[in-house]
Amino acid sequence: MNPLRFVPSFLIRPAVVAVGALLLPAVAGAQPMPNRLDLETAITYAVENNFAIRQARERIREQEGLILEVKSQVLPNVSLNSSYTRDAESLSAAGASDQNWNITLQARQLLYSGGGVQAALDAQRIVRETVLLELQSIINDQLLQVRTSFYDVLLAREQIQVQEQNVQLLEEQLTTARNRFEAGAVSNFDVLRAEVELANAQPPLIRARNALRISIDQLRYYLGFDNPDRSQVAAIPEFLGKLDIEPVSFDLAAAIDTARANRPELVRLTKLVEARAAGVKIAQSDRLPDLSLVGGYQVRKNPFSESFGDSYNGWTIGLQSNWSIWDGRATRGRVEQALSQQKQAQLSLEDATLAVEVEARRAVSALNEATELADAAVKVVEQAEEALRLANARYGAGTATQLELLAAQVALTQARNNQLQANYSHNVAAAALRRALGQSDVLIAN
Numbered sequence: 030m031n032p033l034r035f036v037p038s039f040l041i042r043p044a045v046v047a048v049g050a051l052l053l054p055a056v057a058g059a060q061p062m063p064n065r066l067d068l069e070t071a072i073t074y075a076v077e078n079n080f081a082i083r084q085a086r087e088r089i090r091e092q093e094g095l096i097l098e099v100k101s102q103v104l105p106n107v108s109l110n111s112s113y114t115r116d117a118e119s120l121s122a123a124g125a126s127d128q129n130w131n132i133t134l135q136a137r138q139l140l141y142s143g144g145g146v147q148a149a150l151d152a153q154r155i156v157r158e159t160v161l162l163e164l165q166s167i168i169n170d171q172l173l174q175v176r177t178s179f180y181d182v183l184l185a186r187e188q189i190q191v192q193e194q195n196v197q198l199l200e201e202q203l204t205t206a207r208n209r210f211e212a213g214a215v216s217n218f219d220v221l222r223a224e225v226e227l228a229n230a231q232p233p234l235i236r237a238r239n240a241l242r243i244s245i246d247q248l249r250y251y252l253g254f255d256n257p258d259r260s261q262v263a264a265i266p267e268f269l270g271k272l273d274i275e276p277v278s279f280d281l282a283a284a285i286d287t288a289r290a291n292r293p294e295l296v297r298l299t300k301l302v303e304a305r306a307a308g309v310k311i312a313q314s315d316r317l318p319d320l321s322l323v324g325g326y327q328v329r330k331n332p333f334s335e336s337f338g339d340s341y342n343g344w345t346i347g348l349q350s351n352w353s354i355w356d357g358r359a360t361r362g363r364v365e366q367a368l369s370q371q372k373q374a375q376l377s378l379e380d381a382t383l384a385v386e387v388e389a390r391r392a393v394s395a396l397n398e399a400t401e402l403a404d405a406a407v408k409v410v411e412q413a414e415e416a417l418r419l420a421n422a423r424y425g426a427g428t429a430t431q432l433e434l435l436a437a438q439v440a441l442t443q444a445r446n447n448q449l450q451a452n453y454s455h456n457v458a459a460a461a462l463r464r465a466l467g468q469s470d471v472l473i474a475n
Contacts, residue, residue, distance in 0.1 A: 062254050067269040068179050071252060072470060075175045078253035082171055085164040092160040096153050103149065105138045126335055135325035137349075143317025148310035155304040162297040165469075169293070171251060172470040176460045178248040183272050184453045185241035188446060192234040195442045198417075199227040202434065205424075219431045226435055272452040274403055277459050281393050284466055288389040291467030295385060298378040305371035312367040315360040318352030385465070392462040399455040406448035413437070413444040 063070055076082065113130040203223040209215045245265060289295065324346040331339040353360070420437035423429030463470070 062249075062252075062264075062266055064266055065269055066266040068176065071175055071179050071248070072172055074254070075172060075252050076168065079171050079175070079251060080253050081167055082164070083253070085167045089160050089164065092156055096156060099149050099153050103139060105136055107134070107136045109134050126330065126332055128337060129330055129332060131327060131329035133325055133327045135323065138322045139319065140322055141318075141320040143314030143319065145311050145314035145319075148307045148314065152304055152307040152311070155300050155307065159297045159300045159304070162293040162300065166293040166297070169464050169467070169469065173460055173464045174251045175248070176470070177457050178244065178251050179268075179270075180272065180453050180456050181244035182241065182248055182268050183270055184449055185237060185244045186268060187272055187449045188237045189234065189241060191442060191445045191449065192230065192237050194445075195438065196227065196230045196234060198438055199223065199230050202431075202438070203227050206431065214427070215431070222431055222435070226438075272449060272456065274452050274455045275459075276400065277396070278400075279393055279396065279462060279466075281390065284389050284393050284462070285386050287466045287468075288385050289382060292385050292465075293467060295378065295381055295467075298374065298381055302371065302374045302378055305367065305374045309364065309367040309371055312360070312363040315353065315356075315363065318350050320348060320350045323347055323349050388465045389462075392458070392465040396455070396458040396462050399451065399458040402451040403448075403455045406444070406451040410441075410444045410448050413441040417441045 063074070109132070111130070111132045114128070116127045116129075118127060203220070206215060206219045206223040210217060210220050324344070326342070326344050328340055328342040330337070331341060417434075417437040417440075420429055420434045424431065424434045460470075
């Protein structure tokens with residue numbers, strides 16, 4: 030049986046990795062978290078410390094070991110064998126020694142294996158490429174999570190500010206209501222309503238603060254930061270940046286073409302189809318004989334001498350061949366399996382191609398929606414701020430009710446939250462679209 034037949038099993042393992050500076054050695058233990066953390070620093074930290082990325086790098090090492098194992102089949106193999114026996118006198122021939130020993134140094138070089146050698150070398154090259162592509166895909170996925178988690182932190186922080194501003198305005202309105210009640214301008218009902226609205230504003234503020242804590246912990250996970258120092262368990266870095274947006278646009282047809290060409294998952298599956306084709310050749314090679322060149326040097330004891338050190342020695346060289354003429358159709362079965370695996374790989378590629386196209390379409394639609402919402406939110410906030418200003422002025426002049434003033438305040442808070450959510454959705458949608466197109470994170474690509 031061809032010793033190279035086992036190669037296809039390696040080709041079904043998960044594949045591969047990014048390129049260039051992303052192929053960094055895995056970091057032993059988490060690095061200290063910076064005291065000030067912006068998005069670029071978070072991305073850089075995650076590339077070195079994120080556990081999924083580090084595991085993918087380790088799979089590269091595993092694949093390199095598998096490649097060496099495959100390559101060993103086509104390189105010379107050298108072995109040293111030795112033996113020693115001592116027979117009972119009743120088993121020794123007349124005049125022969127009852128002790129025998131030999132030492133053999135043997136080298137073997139595979140010359141022909143029915144095409145299996147070249148197919149194995151092709152498979153080796155393809156495996157290396159697919160492993161690199163897997164790492165690239167994992168890095169793209171994990172950095173998208175880092176970006177999204179960082180935006181979650183910024184969103185929660187900004188929502189706290191909005192709720193604090195709301196509480197501050199309601200406190201001012203309560204003070205105004207009390208002053209007007211003492212002056213006899215309003216009834217106690219206005220004071221009670223202002224107190225109720227102020228109390229109702231506390232839960233959203235509490236939830237916003239808790240959302241910040243949760244989003245920070247989620248970001249820690251994607252950064253790969255595991256702090257063993259329990260004295261610093263509550264330490265939180267200063268987060269830099271705002272949820273500002275930069276307008277971007279993508280043509281749908283161009284986006285689909287880019288995704289088809291650049292997505293590492295599709296490139297990897299294309300390589301896997303090639304690997305399956307090599308697997309078919311390796312399976313078919315079992316139908317043909319293999320041929321090896323064998324040579325060595327042997328030292329053996331002279332069996333007709335009583336002297337332990339009396340020996341013969343010399344070189345041996347020759348050819349060895351093995352041809353399984355009939356194996357009960359086992360080879361045919363392996364060929365059918367390899368052909369089916371090749372077809373499955375092709376179907377997986379076609380399925381993934383369609384899925385990538387749909388993902389690209391949805392990502393473009395999500396970005397367009399987020400852009401429209403962000404543009405509309407800016408105008409709504411401006412209108413809500415003006416409406417609250419007018420309501421305050423009218424309430425101070427006694428021409429507006431407290432209910433109208435509180436409604437204007439609620440509308441402004443809602444508008445500010447909607448703007449934050451719109452900006453957040455736009456930034457996440459833009460990052461998700463870049464990932465859907467197979468583009469590296471802009472902070473890494475630059």
